[in-house]
Amino acid sequence: QVQVVESGGGLVQAGGSLRLSCAASGTTFSADDIAWHRQAPGKQRELVAGISSGGFTKYADSVKGRFIISRDAAKQTVYLQMNSLEPEDTAIYYCFVDAYGEGYWGQGTQVTVSS
Numbered sequence: 879q880v881q882v883v884e885s886g887g888g889l890v891q892a893g894g895s896l897r898l899s900c901a902a903s904g905t906t907f908s909a910d911d912i913a914w915h916r917q918a919p920g921k922q923r924e925l926v927a928g929i930s931s932g933g934f935t936k937y938a939d940s941v942k943g944r945f946i947i948s949r950d951a952a953k954q955t956v957y958l959q960m961n962s963l964e965p966e967d968t969a970i971y972y973c974f975v976d977a978y979g980e981g982y983w984g985q986g987t988q989v990t991v992s993s
Contacts, residue, residue: 880902880903880904880905880975880980882900882973882982882983883900883901883902883985884899884900884973884985885898885901886899887971887987887989888988888990889990890963891991891992892963892964892965892993893962894991895962895963898957898958898971898973899956900955900957900973900975901954902954902955902975903954905975905982906977906978907951908951909977910976910977911928911929911931911975911976912929912956912974913925913926913929913973913974914926914947914958914972914973916969916972916989917969918968918969918970923972926941927945927946927947928947929947929948929956933949935947940966941960944962945958945959946959956973958971963989963991965991965992966991967991968989968990969989970987970988971987971989
């Protein structure tokens with residue numbers, strides 16, 4: 879059974895940093911493409927950053943230069959380092975795991991950035 883669990887959210891002041899973690903189990907982690915999405919109140923869920931099984935990364939324009947996605951195969955975990963946070967980054971952040979074409983979402987972790 880595939881499980882996706884996010885952690886690391888919280889309340890931070892503008893300009894601060896947070897690191898989110900996404901732990902995946904029940905998959906062949908090294909073969910999975912993994913992405914972070916976020917959903918702010920009243921808005922659609924949007925892609926924030928993704929990392930392929932080969933380590934290629936992509937970012938939304940709004941977070942380029944501020945966020946870094948990485949993966950640790952030994953821990954079966956993907957991280958999202960978020961720096962220079964802005965109030966506009968406030969949202970629930972979800973991890974999405976693409977395991978051989980099957981998609982799995984985590985429950986989300988709340989990030990709140992105060993001005």
